[in-house]
Amino acid sequence: MSFAIPANLEAELDELLTHYPHKRSASIMFLHAIQEHFGHISNEAMEWVAAKLQLQPINIYELVTFYPMFHQKPVGKYHLKVCRTLSCALAGSYKLHNHFCNKLGLDSHAHGAQTTPDGKYTVEFVECLASCGTGPVMMVNDQFHEKVDPSKAEEVLARCK
Numbered sequence: 562m563s564f565a566i567p568a569n570l571e572a573e574l575d576e577l578l579t580h581y582p583h584k585r586s587a588s589i590m591f592l593h594a595i596q597e598h599f600g601h602i603s604n605e606a607m608e609w610v611a612a613k614l615q616l617q618p619i620n621i622y623e624l625v626t627f628y629p630m631f632h633q634k635p636v637g638k639y640h641l642k643v644c645r646t647l648s649c650a651l652a653g654s655y656k657l658h659n660h661f662c663n664k665l666g667l668d669s670h671a672h673g674a675q676t677t678p679d680g681k682y683t684v685e686f687v688e689c690l691a692s693c694g695t696g697p698v699m700m701v702n703d704q705f706h707e708k709v710d711p712s713k714a715e716e717v718l719a720r721c722k
């Protein structure tokens with residue numbers, strides 16, 4: 562395995578391990594730390610985490626693919642996540658997703674996350690963001706936005722400049 566992490570990050574992860582009774586319990590925090598450092602979680606990184614925590618790679622892969630906050634590929638500086646689950650879909654989230662894709666020159670029908678060629682924006686559908694009464698709901702990185710109508714969508718984009 563050619564993947565390596567910097568010694569200071571490994572020391573940080575080793576210290577983190579001391580807070581958990583079982584190595585496996587540190588999996589999510591390890592993944593957050595790896596993603597914060599590398600910007601995404603590669604297959605090699607998953608294998609590294611699995612070996613470090615004495616788990617099988619599938620144990621880590623299932624976490625990375627289940628939780629939408631983890632990315633297997635690099636994402637843009639501004640990651641726009643639009644909820645597409647039922648309440649938001651009925652409230653207009655597909656139009657909202659389409660709006661962003663059109664504005665940014667992305668294909669709204671393509672599967673999965675779309676990133677602009679300059680690496681500035683990623684637009685992606687995600688499942689329920691747990692605010693179903695205030696749809697359409699979206700996030701830009703860690704910021705939450707509710708009732709995003711077309712004019713609010715423009716404000717959201719303007720704040721990304």
Ligand code: FES
Nearest residue numbers: 644649690692693
């Ligand atoms: S359906 Fe969109 S937040 Fe729940």
